[in-house]
Amino acid sequence: MTAATHFTAWLTTTASALDQANIDIVVLEDEQNDDNDWTSKGGPALFTAITNVPAEDGDHDKAQNEAADLLADAGWTTVGSWDAVDSGYIVTVERA
Incomplete structure (x- = not known):
């Protein structure tokens, strides 16, 4: 049996x-x-993108929404809600 x-x-x-001023999103297996x-x-990384939201004092809800849009445009679907981690947020994603 193979694992799923x-x-x-990962929304940093x-x-x-970060290597730049804005929040980024990365998909890892x-x-x-x-x-x-x-x-x-x-x-x-299977997908990477940089949002338009600045990391310094940026709106995390706006970054999550933009990241979800960027993921969808690249063929990924978020599953569930974002969970806070030390460097930002994570969410499970699937290929659309």
Whole structure:
């Protein structure tokens, strides 16, 4: 039996974690660990984009909405809601 394919979109809102001034979105493939939790598999990003929302004092809700639009335009669909993490937010995504 093969494991299901799982992807996570990472919305980085922390200015010190970015290479540019605006919030970005990255999609990575995940793998299940021994506890059956999904963790980043590493490897190349499957999708990247930079929002128009500045990381410094930017509106995170606006960034999430723009990121969802950018993902949809690239053939990805968000599944569920955004969860806060240390560097911003994550959400599960699927190929549309």
